[in-house]
Amino acid sequence: MTRLRVLLPALLLAPGFVAALTSALSADDRAPSLAGSEWGLAREHDASHGGEAFVQFRKDRVMGHGGCNRFSGSYTFDGTRLAIGPLVTTRKACAPAIMSAERAFLGLLRRAATATATHTALVLKDSSGAPLATFRRRDWD
Numbered sequence: 001m002t003r004l005r006v007l008l009p010a011l012l013l014a015p016g017f018v019a020a021l022t023s024a025l026s027a028d029d030r031a032p033s034l035a036g037s038e039w040g041l042a043r044e045h046d047a048s049h050g051g052e053a054f055v056q057f058r059k060d061r062v063m064g065h066g067g068c069n070r071f072s073g074s075y076t077f078d079g080t081r082l083a084i085g086p087l088v089t090t091r092k093a094c095a096p097a098i099m100s101a102e103r104a105f106l107g108l109l110r111r112a113a114t115a116t117a118t119h120t121a122l123v124l125k126d127s128s129g130a131p132l133a134t135f136r137r138r139d140w141d
Contacts, residue, residue, distance in 0.1 A: 035059045039122045039135030066102035068094035082115040108132040
């Protein structure tokens, strides 16, 4: 009888434990989200942007700075496939080299077809799988 009293609560809790465990496992299996992350261009891309170009993913919007102007727009991400745009920008004028680098930066965001994200790095690739740019995670400003 004493043994039954000890085992009964464990048996009653077991389905809840299994359900919680299953829920936790399925949550880990979901596609990762970019929402709530901010990424700056990795060093190999920084020179022409003065280190200011970055992209920030919100729940349903993307925004950031291209080196001269701020931008925002829509995006979708399913864990691998990424689509960014259309994008709108402010219309400040900067030095020609910065404007050229910004156009290239915004162009690569628009051409991104897939993304691979880790805790510290984001790699954007075009539709053929060729890398477009590598970003490093930034803290929110």
